Amino acid sequence: MLAPTVLVMLVCFYGSALWTVYISMTRSFLLPTYIFAGGAQYQRLFHTPRWQVAYGNMFLFGALDIVGTLFLGTLLAVLLDRRVRFEGVFRTIMLYPLSISFIVTGLTWQWVLSPTIGFEHFVRGLGWTNFVFDWITRPDRAIYTLVFAGIWHQSGLIMAIMLAGLRGVDREIWRAIRVEGIPAWRAYINIVLPMLRPLMVTCIVLIAIAVVKSYDLVVAMTNGGPGFASDLPGKFVVDFEFERANIGQASAAATVMLGSVLAIVAPYLYFELARTNR
Amino acid sequence: MRGVNRQARIGRIGLYLLLIWTCLFFSIPLLVVIATSLKTSDEVRTFSIFSLPSAPGFAAWVKAWYSACTGLNCGGVHVGFWNSVRILIPSVIISIFAGSVTGYALSHWRVRGANIIMLFLLLGAFIPYQVILYPLVKMFSTVGIYSTLPCIIAVHVLFGLPVMSLLFRNFYAGLPEELVKAARIDGAGFWRIFAWVMLPMSVNILIVATILQTTGIWNDYLLGLIFAGRDNIPMTVQLNAISTTSTGVIEYNVNTAAALLTALPPLLIYFFSGRYFVRGITAGAVKG
Numbered sequence: 001m002l003a004p005t006v007l008v009m010l011v012c013f014y015g016s017a018l019w020t021v022y023i024s025m026t027r028s029f030l031l032p033t034y035i036f037a038g039g040a041q042y043q044r045l046f047h048t049p050r051w052q053v054a055y056g057n058m059f060l061f062g063a064l065d066i067v068g069t070l071f072l073g074t075l076l077a078v079l080l081d082r083r084v085r086f087e088g089v090f091r092t093i094m095l096y097p098l099s100i101s102f103i104v105t106g107l108t109w110q111w112v113l114s115p116t117i118g119f120e121h122f123v124r125g126l127g128w129t130n131f132v133f134d135w136i137t138r139p140d141r142a143i144y145t146l147v148f149a150g151i152w153h154q155s156g157l158i159m160a161i162m163l164a165g166l167r168g169v170d171r172e173i174w175r176a177i178r179v180e181g182i183p184a185w186r187a188y189i190n191i192v193l194p195m196l197r198p199l200m201v202t203c204i205v206l207i208a209i210a211v212v213k214s215y216d217l218v219v220a221m222t223n224g225g226p227g228f229a230s231d232l233p234g235k236f237v238v239d240f241e242f243e244r245a246n247i248g249q250a251s252a253a254a255t256v257m258l259g260s261v262l263a264i265v266a267p268y269l270y271f272e273l274a275r276t277n278r
Numbered sequence: 279m280r281g282v283n284r285q286a287r288i289g290r291i292g293l294y295l296l297l298i299w300t301c302l303f304f305s306i307p308l309l310v311v312i313a314t315s316l317k318t319s320d321e322v323r324t325f326s327i328f329s330l331p332s333a334p335g336f337a338a339w340v341k342a343w344y345s346a347c348t349g350l351n352c353g354g355v356h357v358g359f360w361n362s363v364r365i366l367i368p369s370v371i372i373s374i375f376a377g378s379v380t381g382y383a384l385s386h387w388r389v390r391g392a393n394i395i396m397l398f399l400l401l402g403a404f405i406p407y408q409v410i411l412y413p414l415v416k417m418f419s420t421v422g423i424y425s426t427l428p429c430i431i432a433v434h435v436l437f438g439l440p441v442m443s444l445l446f447r448n449f450y451a452g453l454p455e456e457l458v459k460a461a462r463i464d465g466a467g468f469w470r471i472f473a474w475v476m477l478p479m480s481v482n483i484l485i486v487a488t489i490l491q492t493t494g495i496w497n498d499y500l501l502g503l504i505f506a507g508r509d510n511i512p513m514t515v516q517l518n519a520i521s522t523t524s525t526g527v528i529e530y531n532v533n534t535a536a537a538l539l540t541a542l543p544p545l546l547i548y549f550f551s552g553r554y555f556v557r558g559i560t561a562g563a564v565k566g
Contacts, residue, residue, distance in 0.1 A: 001383045001468060005376070005439065006395060012436055013402040016413035072300070079297050092549070093301045096308070098559055099548035101497030103514045104541045107521050107533070108307045111314070111327055117530060122328035152304065160556050184289075213406045216499040220518055237408040242504065247412065254409045265404050 017258060024255045028248035041252040051253060054231040057143050058260070061232065062211040065150040069207050070200065072151055073158025078188050080159070081166040095156040102153065106220025109149040110136065139229035142222050146230060149221060154210065158203050165199040166192065198275065205268045212260045233257050315339060315535035322531045338531035339539070346536050348519040355536045358516030362496060364427060365512055369434035370491045376435060377442020377487065382476050384443070385450035386458045387468070396447065403440035407500055415504065425507030433505045434495050442487060449483040450476065482554075489551055490558035493544040513540045 027037040045051050076094055080087055097105065112118045115134040123131040135141035169192055177187045193200075215234035218224060224231040224239075233253055240250035314327045316334035344354040380399075384392050414433065418424040423432075453476075461471045477484075502512035511519075517540045521533045548555050 001379060001387075002389055002395060005380045005443065006398075008436060008439060009395075009398050009402055012414065012417070013405055013410060013440075014398070016410035016417075017405055019413045020409050076297075076300060079293055082293055084293065084297065090297055090301060093304050095556065096545065096548055097304060099493055099544040099555065100541045101499065101514050101544070103497070103499050103518050104537045107518070107537050108311050111530065111534065112307050112310055117322075117327050119328070122326040125326055125329075152307065156304075157559060161560060209404060213408075215408070216514075219499070220521075223522065234406070234408055238411070238500065238504075241408075241412050250412065254406070254412075257406045258409045261404050261406055265401075269400075 020251045021255050021258070023247060024251035026248065028251065030245050030247065032247055041248045042256075045249055045252045045256075048249070050228045050231060051233075051236060051249075053228050054233050054236045054253075055256070057231060058211065058233050061143055061146055061150070061214075062208060064144070064147045065154075065211055066204055066207045068147060068151040069154045069158055070203055072155040073203070074162050074193070074200070076155065076159040077162035077166055078193075080163055082184070091160075094159055097153045098156050100153070102214075102216035103220045105149055105153050106217045109145065109152070110221045113145050113148070136222060137226060139226045142226060142230040146218060146221060149217060150211075150214075153217075154207060158207070161199065161203055162196065165196045169195065198272075201268065202272075205264055208264045209261055212257055212264070233260075311534045311537060314530055315342075315538055317531045319529060319531060322529065323527070327530060327534075338529070338535040341529075342532045342535035342539060346520050346532050348516060348523055355513060355516055355520070355539055358511060358513035359539070361506070361510050361516075362513040365430050365434070365502070365506065365510065366492065366495050369431045369438070369495050370488060372431065373435045373438035373442055373491055374484065374487050376439055378446045378477075378480065378484075379472065380439070380443040381446025381448075382450050382472055383468075384447045385453075386455070386471075386476075396444070399440040399443050403444070407437070411500075411504055418505070425505065427506075427510050430502060430506040430510060430512075433501050434498070437501065438491055438494070442491070445487055445490075446480075446483060449480070453479060485551070485554050486558045489547055489555050493547060493555075493558075496544055 022034075023032050024041050025036060025038060027033055027035045027040070046055075080090060084090065113133070113136040115121065115132075115137060120131060120133045123133070136145045173191070173195075174187075177184075177191065182191075213234060214232055215238065218230060218232050218235055222230040224235050233256065237250050237253045237257065240246045240253065310327050313330055314322065315338050316336070317325075317331040318333065318335065318337065321329075321332060342354060343356050345352050346354050383389060384396060389395070414436075415424060418429050418432075423429045457475055457479075458471055461475050466474065496512075497514065498512065499514045499518065502510075502515045506512060506515070517536050520536055
């Protein structure tokens with residue numbers, strides 16, 4: 001009964017991935033060719049200005065998105081862990097962005113941050129006529145606006161995961177903390193959150209993978225612009241594969257994406273398996 | 279002692295203020311979009327999207343549904359909506375069926391190499407779409423179904439397979455082995471045990487899987503863009519095309535209404551399913 005599943009996984013996932021990796025080492029351009037060319041595609045790729053921007057953006061966007069999402073998500077989990085009233089209402093509001101597609105999320109933030117109709121226009125209307133917030137239209141700032149949307153979309157997930165972890169902390173530990181007279185905020189920073197470090201690592205891995213894979217968000221929000229200023233690897237690959245029809249470069253870029261995900265996942269799975277087997 | 283009490287109270291107030299501020303951050307974008315969608319075209323042109331509609335009405339919603347334009351094509355988002363529905367229903371049913379059978383076989387039948395298969399599924403879930411898009415396009419072209427409804431359904435089933443299989447495998451592995459053993463002694467085979475023993479116990483996990491797949495497939499953009507073909511473009515693809523069309527005056531009220539219509543099905547699922555949704559999202563967080 002497993003034969004179809006195994007076959008599909010081997011052919012469509014692993015076979016395809018290997019094919020892409022192989023094509024990235026050939027001289028393919030418009031169509032795949034099988035003449036081996038070593039690292040030539042990669043050399044060209046990393047000399048392409050657009051790729052340099054996209055690749056650098058992945059790290060910049062990733063670092064800020066991970067820090068921001070993890071911070072906000074954990075903070076919200078801690079706040080909700082303090083036995084607040086209307087917890088259900090708060091949770092509902094924090095989690096609803098997760099159900100919305102990245103396309104709608106991106107468009108929404110594009111409208112909110114648009115200088116001509118959004119936030120800037122609004123603040124100017126209030127009387128501050130010199131107010132400027134035009135990051136989404138500035139080549140040097142557009143990538144940061146993606147971070148707002150990323151944090152907005154993902155923090156709820158981190159909150160839910162971390163809150164589940166906090167609720168699982170042994171009651172005895174909290175009793176000891178109270179007996180010692182340690183203030184709650186210090187208990188979280190010095191005792192409780194460090195206990196949840198494995199969970200935080202899981203959260204970081206989840207966000208990091210989402211960053212490497214992100215595509216829809218940037219398409220809807222800035223479409224990689226202005227120019228290519230907010231381009232990301234995911235968009236680079238799709239554009240080169242289906243618009244510019246440069247299979248060689250697209251495959252090399254896709255292989256870099258695969259390598260990035262593996263670099264995140266492999267050590268994580270390794271340590272996670274080692275930890276749970278102990 | 280009173281000092282401590284006062285401090286605690288200030289702390290509580292600060293806590294609620296912080297929660298309310300963050301909830302504003304989460305809710306304002308949605309509220310802005312709702313407000314804009316209820317405005318008239320004149321109002322959208324002259325005021326910021328943060329202002330409230332002076333005479334709220336659903337004119338923009340009607341226009342978005344029946345006659346919003348992508349270039350010269352003014353069919354409205356109802357075209358994309360029904361395309362999405364036609365993609366969604368078979369994709370969800372088939373991928374859940376495939377995932378549950380695989381998960382069941384992996385957990386209650388001694389399969390050789392079960393651990394390796396599970397590792398393959400797990401790692402498969404992490405592969406970015408971009409890495410295997412082009413080979414899949416080639417494969418579907420060779421078979422002759424590229425850019426058709428069966429093609430996009432097959433792609434969704436394919437990409438759902440790792441997460442669905444692992445979700446069901448983890449659930450079935452938690453059920454007592456004796457159930458299957460007893461049924462086998464009674465002479466029941468693979469499918470009979472699946473249908474009469476496993477499925478009746480799977481209601482919860484079926485709900486989680488349905489929610490996960492429905493929101494995931496409904497919200498998909500990239501796969502629909504590449505594999506669905508011009509006659510089946512899903513709602514997200516149509517919405518993005520409508521909103522990025524820059525010819526003429528941009529009708530923000532119509533665009534926001536179209537965005538809300540696109541977001542509505544998963545939002546409704548979220549509001550009505552509560553905890554199941556969170557379980558599904560955390561289980562499927564690696565997908566894509």
